[in-house]
Amino acid sequence: MTDTTEKAAVGAGAEAAPAVPAPAPRRARVWRGVTPWLFLLAPLALLIVFTYAPIANMVAYSFTDWDGVNPELHYTGAENYAELFTREDLFRVFFVSGYYLAASAVQIAAALYFATILSFNVRFRNFFKGVLFFPYLINGVAIGFVFLYFFQDGGTLDSLLGLFGHSTDHAWLGSPTSANVSLAGVSLWRYMGLNFVLFLGAIQSIPGELYEAAELDGANRWHQFRHIIAPGIKPVLTLTVILSVSGSLSAFEIPYIMTGGATGTETFVIQTVNLAFRFNKTGLASAAAVVLLLIILLVTWLQRRLVPDDKVDLV
Numbered sequence: 001m002t003d004t005t006e007k008a009a010v011g012a013g014a015e016a017a018p019a020v021p022a023p024a025p026r027r028a029r030v031w032r033g034v035t036p037w038l039f040l041l042a043p044l045a046l047l048i049v050f051t052y053a054p055i056a057n058m059v060a061y062s063f064t065d066w067d068g069v070n071p072e073l074h075y076t077g078a079e080n081y082a083e084l085f086t087r088e089d090l091f092r093v094f095f096v097s098g099y100y101l102a103a104s105a106v107q108i109a110a111a112l113y114f115a116t117i118l119s120f121n122v123r124f125r126n127f128f129k130g131v132l133f134f135p136y137l138i139n140g141v142a143i144g145f146v147f148l149y150f151f152q153d154g155g156t157l158d159s160l161l162g163l164f165g166h167s168t169d170h171a172w173l174g175s176p177t178s179a180n181v182s183l184a185g186v187s188l189w190r191y192m193g194l195n196f197v198l199f200l201g202a203i204q205s206i207p208g209e210l211y212e213a214a215e216l217d218g219a220n221r222w223h224q225f226r227h228i229i230a231p232g233i234k235p236v237l238t239l240t241v242i243l244s245v246s247g248s249l250s251a252f253e254i255p256y257i258m259t260g261g262a263t264g265t266e267t268f269v270i271q272t273v274n275l276a277f278r279f280n281k282t283g284l285a286s287a288a289a290v291v292l293l294l295i296i297l298l299v300t301w302l303q304r305r306l307v308p309d310d311k312v313d314l315v
Contacts, residue, residue: 055293061286068282080287090288093268096180100248100267103184106242107192113197116225129200136193144257147186148173153260176264183255183265190254191247202233202275242301246296268292 033287062080064073088109114132116123135143150156151172173179214224252269255261261270268288276285 008142030296041136054160058289059083061283062290063287064283066283066286067280068276069280072216076283080284081291083190083284084287084291090271092264093271096267097249097251098264099180099184100187100246100251103188104244104248107188108195108237108244110188111192111195111240112199112237115203117231119200119203119229120221129196133193135190136197138190139189140253141257143186143190144254147182147254150259151182173259173265179259179263179265183251183258186254186258187251195244198236199233202236203229206232238303242300245299245303249292249299 044162061073063075063077064075065080066073114128118129144174153171157172170178171181211224214228219227250269251267252273254269255265256270258271259265261267261274269292272285272288272292275281275288
């Protein structure tokens with residue numbers, strides 16, 4: 001009786017033991033490791049051909065005096081880079097970028113303010129969301145032409161000021177300071193919608209229970225922003241800062257349409273385009289593009305080092 005019970009138990013245990021799967025054939029293991037790379041082959045080829053190869057060529061051209069037409073290249077060393085930082089007319093574009101950097105700071109603050117306000121239950125909030133995001137949907141060339149008439153002498157801005165009894169014959173695009181301030185203001189108006197949408201999406205992704213718990217504890221809107229919203233949108237805020245800095249350094253569309261770089265409004269990208277296609281100094285233009293790329297990478301690295309993206313857990 002006992003032997004029979006033990007044999008039955010042993011048999012039941014043998015039946016319950018999971019079968020050990022046979023190892024996959026070597027060919028199957030090889031295909032399993034190669035398959036992801038087959039899917040990545042096309043995008044990697046496109047990335048190399050249209051991104052990394054042109055960057056490598058640009059770096060190579062920056063050490064030559066190539067004019068963009070002549071097939072002969074003459075190695076000049078670091079002369080192009082030295083010319084960029086020693087010629088006053090070429091170095092001035094760094095100061096022009098300061099106007100757009102200041103406008104970017106105002107843009108981020110305004111976008112964050114409106115996104116915070118409209119994330120709560122306020123009247124006509126969907127209407128105001130559309131109003132704030134609409135400028136980003138308009139073509140940049142159209143915006144440039146519209147504001148070109150807006151700032152011209154006797155144009156829309158002068159007419160609006162005249163309604164309030166303030167008459168002026170000031171040429172808004174006629175002096176470097178007023179022209180750069182005007183252009184930076186147009187860029188602020190156009191691109192604030194993008195930052196607004198990014199902030200709004202990040203704020204709305206925060207669980208609503210946190211706001212309810214904060215209200216029960218007596219927290220006002222400022223406390224909710226400081227202790228809930230600000231930590232929750234930190235990664236998105238980091239992204240917008242990087243995009244704003246890079247966009248400020250590479251401003252092109254609006255100043256090129258409205259002034260073409262005249263009256264001291266030439267930006268880094270406008271200068272690079274003029275050097276390459278107007279003055280046939282492709283080597284110098286390549287050096288300018290390399291410098292712009294390095295500046296953006298340096299700013300991004302510093303920003304990530306000073307404000308690291310710590311993982312935020314709000315739940």
